[in-house]
Amino acid sequence: MVMLNTEINFAKNPEEFAQFFAMRIPQNGKADQAKIKKLYEEIPSYKNFAAYTKTIGISSSVANTPYYSVHAFRFKDKKGKLLSARWKFVPTDGIKYLNPQELKQKDSNYLLSAFQQHLKTKPIEYKMYLVLANKNDATNDTTALWKGKHKELLVGTLKVKEYEGMGCNKDVYFPADLPKGVEAPIDPLFHIRNEVYGITFSKRQ
Numbered sequence: 001m002v003m004l005n006t007e008i009n010f011a012k013n014p015e016e017f018a019q020f021f022a023m024r025i026p027q028n029g030k031a032d033q034a035k036i037k038k039l040y041e042e043i044p045s046y047k048n049f050a051a052y053t054k055t056i057g058i059s060s061s062v063a064n065t066p067y068y069s070v071h072a073f074r075f076k077d078k079k080g081k082l083l084s085a086r087w088k089f090v091p092t093d094g095i096k097y098l099n100p101q102e103l104k105q106k107d108s109n110y111l112l113s114a115f116q117q118h119l120k121t122k123p124i125e126y127k128m129y130l131v132l133a134n135k136n137d138a139t140n141d142t143t144a145l146w147k148g149k150h151k152e153l154l155v156g157t158l159k160v161k162e163y164e165g166m167g168c169n170k171d172v173y174f175p176a177d178l179p180k181g182v183e184a185p186i187d188p189l190f191h192i193r194n195e196v197y198g199i200t201f202s203k204r205q
Contacts, residue, residue: 002175003067003089005059009142010049013188020046045143052145057097061114063124064096071185072139073178075130082183084133086146089126089158116163124160129153140187173197 011017023039024031040046059065069087076082098106107113118124130153131146138144175193176184184190 001069001087002173003087004070005065005067006049006052006056007068007070007086008049008052008145009070009189010046011189012045012141012143014192016043016045017189019043048143048145058100058103059111060096060098060102061118062111063093063114063118064091066090066095067126070142071187071190072133072137073185074183076181076183084137084139085130085153086133088129088131088152090129092125092127092157119160119163126158127154128156128158130155139185142187142189 011020019039023036040050067087067089072084072086074082074084115124132151132153133139133146134148134150137146174197175190178184
């Protein structure tokens with residue numbers, strides 16, 4: 001799985017996703033900040049994501065950061081009914097954030113350093129939850145924040161026991177290769193990921 005530290009994404013379709021990065025490509029040596037600001041004001045996905053990120057903190061370490069699937073996968077129950085749910089991984093050591101002043105004291109590799117240091121003493125653990133969609137939740141929109149109380153199912157514990165370097169960069173991951181009983185999300189972004197990941201894999205070789 002690919003997880004984010006945000007509950008929502010900044011784009012709901014491939015066009016918005018591509019534009020989010022394209023607008024940052026420097027022209028004549030620098031990015032067009034006026035254009036970026038204009039698009040943030042015009043496109044609800046960007047505007048909502050910017051507002052959301054102001055409500056969460058700055059990750060202090062991988063071991064203290066919650067992670068979310070953003071996509072709503074469909075899980076088949078024992079009667080064959082499909083239930084939409086998003087993944088949520090909650091760190092057992094608790095959620096901790098940095099304030100802006102603390103961040104200024106960190107170097108650019110502080111997350112990697114903290115990750116390696118933590119694993120010298122004990123594993124990093126997360127409780128793995130499925131957050132079931134409520135009746136009116138959007139299950140085809142990665143920019144939609146599910147609000148209110150939701151039923152959550154604890155399905156396991158993920159333990160990270162050691163750091164093995166960057167060797168995984170030589171691997172390719174296809175999100176649509178799903179286990180029996182789990183069906184793909186129905187949002188537009190998920191269905192392009194296999195192709196995109198294949199392209200990025202070839203560029204890493």
